[in-house]
Structure formats: C-alpha cells, structure tokens
Amino acid sequence: MCLAIPAYVEQLLADDQAMVNLGGVHKAISLALVEDIMVGDYVIVHVGYALQKLDPLEAKQTLIMFNEMSKLADEVNKPTTK
Numbered sequence: 001m002c003l004a005i006p007a008y009v010e011q012l013l014a015d016d017q018a019m020v021n022l023g024g025v026h027k028a029i030s031l032a033l034v035e036d037i038m039v040g041d042y043v044i045v046h047v048g049y050a051l052q053k054l055d056p057l058e059a060k061q062t063l064i065m066f067n068e069m070s071k072l073a074d075e076v077n078k079p080t081t082k
Contacts, residue, residue, distance in 0.1 A: 005066065006059035007050070008044040020045065023063075 007020035007029070016031045020043065030049045031037050042059035043050035069076075 003047070004044045006054055006062055007045045008059075009037055009039055009041045009043060012037070012039060018043075018050070020050075023066075 005022060007008070007022045007027075009018050010021050011019040012017060012031075013028065014076045017028055018031050018037065020027055020029055022045070027045075027048075029045050031043075032049065034043065034053055036048065037045060037053060040056075042054040042056055044052045044054060049080075
C-alpha cells in the first residue's frame with residue numbers, strides 16, 4: 001500500500017523535471033508520465049515520478065486532513081503527567 005501525499009509544483013525544470021514541495025520538503029521529480037503540468041499544480045508522486053495531476057481543492061482538503069491526523073496523533077501520543 002502506498003500513502004499518496006499531494007505535492008505542490010513550485011518550479012518547472014529542464015528534461016521533464018519539476019521541483020515540488022512535499023510538506024516543506026523540496027524534491028526534484030520527473031514529469032515524464034503526466035502532461036500539462038504547470039507551476040501551482042498539485043501532483044501525486046511515487047518513487048520520484050508524478051503519476052497524476054490533482055484537483056487543487058481536493059489536494060488542499062487532503063493536506064488539511066493529513067494535518068488534522070498528525071495533530072490527533074500528537075495528542076494521543078503526548079505523555080501524561082500525574
């Protein structure tokens with residue numbers, strides 16, 4: 001199973017490459033498998049390749065849900081003091 005996090009395209013590079021932002025981590029990826037990607041788009045990335053362009057609203061909602069899950073996990077795992 002693969003966890004697909006939306007990646008924000010920040011810059012288009014030469015040779016079908018792009019620089020994306022994955023939650024603050026910047027990574028160069030290949031756009032060889034997708035078409036019509038522009039700066040500002042969101043894509044799903046797997047092993048360094050963009051697999052699919054995402055609807056911007058769906059991508060933002062997904063990122064909000066991941067953020068909420070992270071906060072909940074932090075709260076559940078917070079040490080308790082007695």
